[in-house]
Amino acid sequence: MTTVTLEVPPRLYAQLMQEAARAGRPLEALIAEWLEQRFPLPAPVGERERARDVLRAAGLLTELGPELKRRAAQATMSLEDIHAVFARAGGTPLSEMVLEQRGPKG
Secondary structure, eight states: OOOOOOOOOHHHHHHHHHHHHHHTSOHHHHHHHHHHHHSOOOOOOOHHHHHHHHHHHTTSOOOOOHHHHHHHHHOOOOHHHHHHHHHHHOSOOHHHHHHHHHOOOO
16 A cells, blocks of 8 residues: 555545544545545456457457357357267367477477
8 A cells, every 4th residue: 555645724634534433434544435436446357368468469369350259149059069079070189289280398
């Protein structure tokens, strides 16, 4: 926390103290609440959102275009259906193909 010292006229200070007493709260807490209402802080960004921001800034993540959004909205397959299709298709999973193409680490 940062501390701010503020000079106010005695009449205003008295009004602020009355309001704090009426609210049953310390003056500092009341003023801090008023400032937070006036200047709301952005919601904390989670790790997932930070990762998306980094990928987007690097040009590695883009939003779906209108056509793909429309098609996605019309999709009716569940995740289980998709897994079943891949299981019936057989073959090497894509993740394994990618690992093979990368070659050994080191």
